[in-house]
Amino acid sequence: MGLQKTDLERWIEIDKSYLQKYQIKKSLIHTHRDEVTCASPECKGPAHEALLLLVDVLTQRYPSMFVKPNGHSIKNLVTGDMWDLKPSSTNWEKYHPLEVMGLLATDDFFILENDPTTGVTALKGGCVCFPGKRICEPHLYLSDSADNQLTAGWKIEERVGLSLWQIHAGKVPHYEQALSKSMDRFFLRMKSGNLTSRFNYAIDDSDDLFRRHSHHNLSNEHDAPLLKLEDLHLRVERQVLQRLPESGALLFSIRTYVTPITEVTKDRAVAEALRTSTRSYDEKLSAYKNQPLWNDALQKHLSEVLGDDDLRQDSAVAEAAE
Secondary structure (H helix, E strand, O other): OOOEEEOHHHOOOOOOOHHHHHHHHHHHHHHOHHHHEEEOHHHHHHHHHHHHHHHHHHHHHOOOOEEOOOOOEEEEOOOOOEEEOOOOOOHHHHOOHHHHHHHHOOOEEEEEEEEOOOOEEEEEEEEOOOOOOOOOOOEOOOOOOOEOHHHOOOOHHHOOOOEHHHHHOOOOOOHHHHHHHHHHHHHHHOOOOOEEEEEEEEEEOOOOOOOOOOOOOOOOOOOOOOOOHHHOEEEEEEEEEEEOOOOOOEEEEEEEEEEEHHHHOOOHHHHHHHHHHHOOOOHHHHHHOOHHHHHHHHHHHHHHHHOOOHHHHHHHHHHHHO
């Protein structure tokens, strides 16, 4: 699952879960705002630029859902919300532009900025209503071998102001050795108009989109029970990165899908891909993603779905050992 070129027309996706996710986001912003939104003062300008870009995309691609009654506002025909977009609007006394973006679309949004002299990219703000993930985290934007700390069961306020290195080093397997330099270069060289996207996945233990805590490296002997097949869900994220043309800041968005494992493995290709990927984890990544908690249930299910000899071979080995 590598990087792919995309464009503004394919940036935002809206499906039948739109209203449900809107209601979750609205509630979270009102009741847990300090846990889902945090932004530095310098983030507000780029965030407003990003909001105007989103408004243009939504009104052009989904005209039956979003309209511009005038040149400085947007109306959501599904929810009835009307947003005055002028910089002088009183909206900004109650909402950050990133929050308005989150209420217009189902994605989570982040603003990052580069320091061209040092090459360091830092997180400046985000509205993250679906950090989800308790037993494992999604991958880094540039790699399938480590996990993305931008979306994994933590408070956004703990990360705003930190560089990519500070967010990932010492926490994510293989980051220092394999990823840090290439990741910094990629973010620094990103050009306006060149959108990139990628999909990643993780195994989760529920369909909850919002989780307050992330639990890693759990000992299945002392800290958590082994998971059953009915607990397992596939969390897929569509990530899009782009550079804003006026401010030069980076806009990172994540669209989240969570589906029961038993549903996604009805597609044989998905089942095969899951088995190949989860069997490739090294010791550090396996521990970090708490694979021991879910691996037995998943692998048994995949063997049954794929109709191969793995399950029978495991049973024969167990019988021979007795």
